[in-house]
Amino acid sequence: MTVDLSPRGSPSAGRRDVGTDNGVLLRRVGWSACALLVLGFLGVFFAWPVLAILHRGLSTPDPGLLAEPQTWRLVAFTVGQAAASTALALVAGLPLAFLFARVRIPGKVLLRALVTVPFVLPTLVVGMAFRALLGTDEPNAFAIVLANAFFNVAVVARTVGGLWARLDRRAEDAARSLGAGPLRTFRTVTLPALRPAVFSAVAVVFLFCSTSFGVVLVLGGGRYRTLETEIYLRTVRLLDLSGAATLSLVQLAAVLAALTVAAFARRRGGAAGVSGSEVPTRRPRGAEWAPVAAAGAVLLALVVPIAALVVRSLRSRDGWSLDGYRALSGTGQGALEVSGWQAAWNSAHTAFDATWMALLLGLLACAVLVTSRRRWAAELMDAALMLPLGVSAVTVGFGYLITLHLLPGDLRTSPLLVPLAQALVITPLVIRVVLPVLRSVDDRLRAAAATLGAGPLRTRREVDLPLAARAVVTAAGFGFVVALGEFGATGFLARPESPTLPVAVSELIARPGELTTQMAYAVCALLMVVTVVAVLVIETLRTDSPGEF
Amino acid sequence: MKRHTARWTRAAVALAGVLSVAGCSLIGTDGGSADSGTVTLVTHDSFAISDEARESFERESGYELRVRKTGDAGALTNELVLTKDAPIGDVAFGVDSTFYSRALDADVFVPYRPRGSASIPVKYAVADTRLTPIDAGDVCVNIDKRWFAEHDVEPPRNLRDLTEPRYRGLFAVPSPETSSPGLAFLLNTVATFGPDQGWKNYWSRLVDNDVRVSSSWQEAYNQDFSGSSGSGQRPIVLSYASSPAAEVDDQGRARTEALLDTCYRQVEYAGVLRGAEHPKAARELMDFLLSWTFQSQVPEQMYVYPTVLGVELPENWERVAPRPEDSTELDPRRVEDNRAEWISQWRELTRR
Numbered sequence: 001m002t003v004d005l006s007p008r009g010s011p012s013a014g015r016r017d018v019g020t021d022n023g024v025l026l027r028r029v030g031w032s033a034c035a036l037l038v039l040g041f042l043g044v045f046f047a048w049p050v051l052a053i054l055h056r057g058l059s060t061p062d063p064g065l066l067a068e069p070q071t072w073r074l075v076a077f078t079v080g081q082a083a084a085s086t087a088l089a090l091v092a093g094l095p096l097a098f099l100f101a102r103v104r105i106p107g108k109v110l111l112r113a114l115v116t117v118p119f120v121l122p123t124l125v126v127g128m129a130f131r132a133l134l135g136t137d138e139p140n141a142f143a144i145v146l147a148n149a150f151f152n153v154a155v156v157a158r159t160v161g162g163l164w165a166r167l168d169r170r171a172e173d174a175a176r177s178l179g180a181g182p183l184r185t186f187r188t189v190t191l192p193a194l195r196p197a198v199f200s201a202v203a204v205v206f207l208f209c210s211t212s213f214g215v216v217l218v219l220g221g222g223r224y225r226t227l228e229t230e231i232y233l234r235t236v237r238l239l240d241l242s243g244a245a246t247l248s249l250v251q252l253a254a255v256l257a258a259l260t261v262a263a264f265a266r267r268r269g270g271a272a273g274v275s276g277s278e279v280p281t282r283r284p285r286g287a288e289w290a291p292v293a294a295a296g297a298v299l300l301a302l303v304v305p306i307a308a309l310v311v312r313s314l315r316s317r318d319g320w321s322l323d324g325y326r327a328l329s330g331t332g333q334g335a336l337e338v339s340g341w342q343a344a345w346n347s348a349h350t351a352f353d354a355t356w357m358a359l360l361l362g363l364l365a366c367a368v369l370v371t372s373r374r375r376w377a378a379e380l381m382d383a384a385l386m387l388p389l390g391v392s393a394v395t396v397g398f399g400y401l402i403t404l405h406l407l408p409g410d411l412r413t414s415p416l417l418v419p420l421a422q423a424l425v426i427t428p429l430v431i432r433v434v435l436p437v438l439r440s441v442d443d444r445l446r447a448a449a450a451t452l453g454a455g456p457l458r459t460r461r462e463v464d465l466p467l468a469a470r471a472v473v474t475a476a477g478f479g480f481v482v483a484l485g486e487f488g489a490t491g492f493l494a495r496p497e498s499p500t501l502p503v504a505v506s507e508l509i510a511r512p513g514e515l516t517t518q519m520a521y522a523v524c525a526l527l528m529v530v531t532v533v534a535v536l537v538i539e540t541l542r543t544d545s546p547g548e549f
Numbered sequence: 550m551k552r553h554t555a556r557w558t559r560a561a562v563a564l565a566g567v568l569s570v571a572g573c574s575l576i577g578t579d580g581g582s583a584d585s586g587t588v589t590l591v592t593h594d595s596f597a598i599s600d601e602a603r604e605s606f607e608r609e610s611g612y613e614l615r616v617r618k619t620g621d622a623g624a625l626t627n628e629l630v631l632t633k634d635a636p637i638g639d640v641a642f643g644v645d646s647t648f649y650s651r652a653l654d655a656d657v658f659v660p661y662r663p664r665g666s667a668s669i670p671v672k673y674a675v676a677d678t679r680l681t682p683i684d685a686g687d688v689c690v691n692i693d694k695r696w697f698a699e700h701d702v703e704p705p706r707n708l709r710d711l712t713e714p715r716y717r718g719l720f721a722v723p724s725p726e727t728s729s730p731g732l733a734f735l736l737n738t739v740a741t742f743g744p745d746q747g748w749k750n751y752w753s754r755l756v757d758n759d760v761r762v763s764s765s766w767q768e769a770y771n772q773d774f775s776g777s778s779g780s781g782q783r784p785i786v787l788s789y790a791s792s793p794a795a796e797v798d799d800q801g802r803a804r805t806e807a808l809l810d811t812c813y814r815q816v817e818y819a820g821v822l823r824g825a826e827h828p829k830a831a832r833e834l835m836d837f838l839l840s841w842t843f844q845s846q847v848p849e850q851m852y853v854y855p856t857v858l859g860v861e862l863p864e865n866w867e868r869v870a871p872r873p874e875d876s877t878e879l880d881p882r883r884v885e886d887n888r889a890e891w892i893s894q895w896r897e898l899t900r901r
Contacts, residue, residue, distance in 0.1 A: 124765070131772065132772065137761055217765070218763070218764055218765075221763065221764065222727075222764065222899070233726060237623050237727065239627040239631075316778070317778065334597045334599060334849070398631060401631050401637070402631055405632075405637075410635075410637075412632075413589065413615075413637050413638070492620065494591060494617040494618065494619040494628070494638075495619065496616075497615075506594070507594060507595075509771060510594065510767055511795070512770060512789075512795035512796065512852065513778075513795035514778035514796070516795075517777070
């Protein structure tokens with residue numbers, strides 16, 4: 001009895017498997033336990049709450065809603081704006097990915113951190129900043145697309161950049177020496193090799209944009225609506241659970257369709273020549289200046305809204321002032337239960353918990369996904385784990401309210417629920433960052449290890465783990481940042497009195513008075529600093545990781 | 550076989566290590582379990598209490614006060630309705646006049662008349678003992694006084710004035726769909742101009758007069774309004790009667806003013822949740838919410854007016870943010886029956 005390690009089912013005849021039947025059995029039990037743990041978490045903290053709230057809503061069904069043309073306009077706009085935002089994020093993110101992966105420039109680590117900053121910023125303040133910067137009072141679909149892309153460029157830059165950095169340059173050099181122009185080389189050699197990472201990024205960004213909420217509310221001005229904002233209105237404002245459930249089902253269908261397309265697209269991804277170490281960077285030459293210039297332009301575009309928020313934190317009626325920052329040591333005249341500094345600590349603390357949970361789940365899932373011999377089962381599990389990104393945060397949050405009290409120790413008002421809900425969103429991101437790297441590991445390396453007498457576990461440890469280590473650290477960093485930004489259901493939970501930075505921003509900005517507003521923006525700036533520091537720390541880990549060997 | 554086992558053991562040990570570190574970090578968060586010495590208050594995001602008031606309650610009652618915040622008044626009410634069979638706390642504070650009937654219809658509260666309810670004046674009092682009025686936050690049109698002085702324009706006085714051409718493009722208001730004060734303003738127009746065609750005509754004229762509708766009070770007040778720190782373009786905004794108290798300059802003068810003939814009375818209620826785990830503590834907390842200690846700090850903590858007779862406002866409030874006397878109101882029953890339809894009609898009216 002042998003276990004085929006290859007996800008693509010390449011010939012394993014030449015492989016020698018060491019291990020008795022007992023060992024095989026033990027492994028199988030082990031993998032099944034991993035799969036069960038991951039799916040169990042997904043079941044308890046996602047499937048159950050969502051199904052419960054849908055069930056309650058559909059007990060008085062509202063089929064008429066599906067017949068209304070307005071519903072389908074909603075679907076069209078949701079998908080359309082998400083597709084446009086994803087395309088823009090991709091176009092803007094690829095030059096950055098190239099810059100980070102291939103080009104030697106000073107201060108790159110800082111730039112990498114900077115690109116991540118938009119991701120954590122509260123959508124309300126970013127939406128307001130975009131309104132101010134674009135000088136638009138009218139509802140504006142273009143502004144929605146722009147803001148969505150602003151938030152998500154980092155996903156593309158980081159996911160694609162990670163793979164690009166390890167892509168063997170020699171294939172490109174060969175193409176160039178055979179007479180292919182730079183564009184053609186990119187199109188025919190580089191892009192196909194990057195495909196798994198590109199599709200991973202596209203899938204994540206698309207899901208994020210299709211459930212984008214705050215941006216659509218602020219910039220859509222009531223004229224532009226998405227399924228997400230409509231589900232929010234019906235659930236939270238109108239308590240029309242029936243209508244909300246119907247729309248949630250439509251959203252679920254759309255997300256499943258998108259995931260299916262993504263899965264097929266990923267499957268066509270070619271195995272690239274991915275090397276264990278990063279290809280050395282170098283100064284740009286010739287045509288490489290074009291993407292470098294483009295990356296510069298994107299960086300500038302990212303900096304402008306960020307700078308606008310920082311400026312806002314420093315401006316008072318009477319000119320420049322540090323009052324907002326001084327106020328961080330207080331509670332904003334009672335608006336917060338704790339000081340701004342304490343909120344920063346709460347953020348870091350919660351994000352840390354969410355990250356380790358997500359890493360644990362994500363890596364277990366990756367191990368199962370890479371190992372599974374049943375391709376369809378792996379795809380199904382992969383898609384199931386992606387669902388939390390595409391299902392309305394309100395649906396999940398309100399689902400928690402009517403289910404989690406049935407578990408021991410009512411989690412609904414527990415501080416633990418926040419990191420748990422965050423882990424749900426981060427786990428699929430971990431998978432999307434790590435899995436492409438694992439899948440593009442040259443099977444011949446594994447075969448060689450096997451030939452040399454390594455068992456499947458040892459192969460995993462000696463071959464896959466070092467190769468994936470950098471990706472794992474990247475994923476950890478990314479997850480931490482997502483948790484800092486508080487995505488998903490946490491906005492709809494009954495929160496304990498330990499506000500994190502994004503919560504502090506929303507509580508401060510909901511009050512009149514110059515000082516509290518200035519403090520809200522200072523808290524935004526603090527959130528940026530925490531993010532940059534976190535990314536820098538993780539970058540340091542990355543360089544020390546065994547992936548370098 | 551042995552080798553495999555050893556490897557699994559190693560992996561298990563490593564995992565256990567990670568989990569224990571992580572476990573420590575989780576334990577660091579304040580305890581999630583509800584013991585008998587606590588009382589949980591479920592409320593909206595704008596709730597705030599001074600340290601002194603909280604300590605006073607905890608010292609005198611012996612209960613630890615836990616606060617759980619969620620969304621705004623609407624979100625809070627709907628969450629209470631949804632969790633009726635297994636409430637997420639003992640007392641809920643923050644159901645407002647707009648959602649009053651929904652909470653009562655769903656029967657999420659049990660009757661209780663807290664000590665001190667006799668001192669609630671008639672204009673706030675309600676017959677039903679399941680909810681007790683705790684504070685009032687009147688929603689009023691605010692103006693930027695300096696803008697009107699500089700531009701030598703007479704400020705508007707009432708809602709009707711806002712449709713006049715000279716105030717064209719000057720008014721910012723949050724949407725009734727997504728904002729609690731926005732909804733109060735819509736109800737104000739219904740109360741002022743009539744439930745049939747009156748309020749719709751008014752809104753049509755507002756739209757023609759280039760009213761700016763944004764998704765939240767935060768946007769309208771902090772970004773569109775010229776009188777706040779956001780320095781926006783519009784000198785008229787929908788906010789609260791109390792907002793000018795937050796816009797006072799060094800000389801103690803308010804830069805903004807609430808127009809007292811444009812107000813809609815929004816009362817916030819509290820009640821003991823049906824099925825509360827700590828009903829006795831819940832009743833003590835209700836008593837506390839009407840006590841002088843709590844009532845006297847609500848203006849500065851939450852920018853609202855106390856409901857108990859004789860509780861004084863902070864010193865400068867009488868001058869810069871006096872309590873409106875003639876606010877409009879709608880019967881909560883009518884609000885509950887028509888809210889969804891009014892909002893949907895409003896949506897049609899303002900779609901451009």
